[in-house]
Amino acid sequence: MKNLREEQGFALVLTLVVTALLVAVAVEFIHGVYVDTSLQRNFVNLQQASLMAESGAKGGIALLRSLRQGGNATALLQSLERPLELEDEKGKVSVTIEEENGKLNLNAVSEFHDQARRRLLRLQGLPEGISDAVADWTDADQEPRPDGAEAPYYQALSAPYLPRDGRIETFGELGLVWGLSPALVQGLSPYATVYGTDWSIDINAAPLQVLMTLHDDMTEELARAVVERRRQKPFASIGELTTVPGMDRIANSPGMQLGVKGSTYRLVSRATVGEAVRIIEAVVGLDGMQPTYLYWREY
Numbered sequence: 001m002k003n004l005r006e007e008q009g010f011a012l013v014l015t016l017v018v019t020a021l022l023v024a025v026a027v028e029f030i031h032g033v034y035v036d037t038s039l040q041r042n043f044v045n046l047q048q049a050s051l052m053a054e055s056g057a058k059g060g061i062a063l064l065r066s067l068r069q070g071g072n073a074t075a076l077l078q079s080l081e082r083p084l085e086l087e088d089e090k091g092k093v094s095v096t097i098e099e100e101n102g103k104l105n106l107n108a109v110s111e112f113h114d115q116a117r118r119r120l121l122r123l124q125g126l127p128e129g130i131s132d133a134v135a136d137w138t139d140a141d142q143e144p145r146p147d148g149a150e151a152p153y154y155q156a157l158s159a160p161y162l163p164r165d166g167r168i169e170t171f172g173e174l175g176l177v178w179g180l181s182p183a184l185v186q187g188l189s190p191y192a193t194v195y196g197t198d199w200s201i202d203i204n205a206a207p208l209q210v211l212m213t214l215h216d217d218m219t220e221e222l223a224r225a226v227v228e229r230r231r232q233k234p235f236a237s238i239g240e241l242t243t244v245p246g247m248d249r250i251a252n253s254p255g256m257q258l259g260v261k262g263s264t265y266r267l268v269s270r271a272t273v274g275e276a277v278r279i280i281e282a283v284v285g286l287d288g289m290q291p292t293y294l295y296w297r298e299y
Contacts (some may be wrong), residue, residue, distance in 0.1 A: 045276035048090060050298065053280040056093040056269035060084060061284055061291055064097065064265055068286060073234040073261075077204055091273035100283065101262030102205030103193040104213065106134050106174070107167050112255045113199065119213040120191055126184065133178040137163045149178040168194040170295060195266075195283045195294050200259035203241065204234045214258070215250045222246050235260045263287045264294070 063084070067076040084095040104116050117131040129147025136148035144150045154161055161176065168174065171194050175182040191210050201210065203226065211223035225244050235241065238258050241251035251258075269280045283295035 042274070042276055045091075045273040046278060049271040049273040049276045049278040052091055052093045052271035052273065053269045053278045053298065056084075056086070056095045056271060057267050057280045057282050060095040060097055060267045060269065061265075061282075061286075065286055065291070073204070073236075077230070077234055080205060091271060093269060093271040095267055095269045098190070098266045099202060099205035099262040100193040100195050100264040100266055101198060101200065101202040101259065102207065103191055103210060104201065105196065105199045106192050106194050107138060108199035108257075109135075109138075110199070110255070110257065112257050116201075116210075116213040117192075119216075120188075120209065123209055123212060124187060124191075127179060130177075130179045133180070134168075134174070137177045138166060138168060140165050153178060170194065193264075193266075196264035196285060198259070198263060200257045202259050202262045203238070204230050204260055205262055214256070215253060217250055222250070266295075 063079060064076070067079065080097050080099055084097070086093050104113065104120060106117070114131060114135070117134070118128040121128050121130055127147070132145035132148035136144055136150050142150050144153070149163075151162055151165075154163055163177075164173070171185065171189060171192075172182075174180050174185045174188075174194070191207060201214070203211070208220070208223050208227060211226055212218050212220060222244070226241070226247065229235070229244050237260060238251065238256075241258075242248040250256075264283065264285050267280075267282045267284070269282075271278050279299055281295065281297045282293065285292035285294055
């Protein structure tokens with residue numbers, strides 16, 4: 001009888017072990033199916049988000065071209081003030097547009113731009129000497145400015161490299177310049193650019209901080225008055241700046257490089273499908289018959 005009970009107990013334990021193993025196998029199988037399904041679904045969502053982000057960027061470019069060709073300056077400026085958004089059952093896309101001509105071009109070579117850059121750096125709480133470092137990065141000579149750096153400095157780094165000694169190609173390249181970390185470069189991106197060949201600053205699109213860099217006498221109050229005036233009616237000529245009280249002397253200062261229309265734009269298209277997100281950054285020139293892509297990045 002004792003042997004019978006022992007056999008029955010062993011059979012019960014064996015049954016429990018086998019059941020536990022079967023449950024574990026079933027759970028692992030279900031988990032594997034779930035993971036495979038999730039990966040497949042996420043892959044499809046990423047592909048759809050990528051297509052939506054590209055469509056958003058190209059749709060934004062088409063809108064800009066249409067507004068420019070139609071001469072609708074007011075609608076063009078309004079497209080810069082708020083994101084373009086579209087949502088359907090598959091996902092949503094948001095496109096923000098910035099006019100690069102409303103920013104300070106760091107490739108520009110003139111006394112006006114040098115002083116404007118220094119004012120911008122002061123406004124951002126950064127050393128003015130960074131302007132010298134940027135100028136040394138772009139010029140072809142090997143004579144460092146008082147607060148700049150040329151090839152010997154960069155070659156002495158632990159991971160040495162050479163300065164561009166020419167036009168800055170991408171905004172991210174600024175992170176290689178002495179005194180500019182990637183975080184500082186990101187902070188300057190709303191107010192500075194390296195794209196386009198027209199160095200005139202578009203007063204219809206310039207942010208408040210850029211307007212404040214145009215002249216030593218350009219106060220925040222004056223800059224806000226310019227912003228308010230262009231919201232009511234975009235400036236059709238630089239001469240119209242004198243209609244803003246207090247702007248007559250500044251607008252007529254020698255060496256000013258200002259404009260009232262842009263041609264280079266940055267678009268950031270962000271698409272979301274499920275939990276998948278794809279972003280496209282593009283910089284495009286719209287002066288010619290067809291768009292000229294100066295920068296394109298997807299991540």
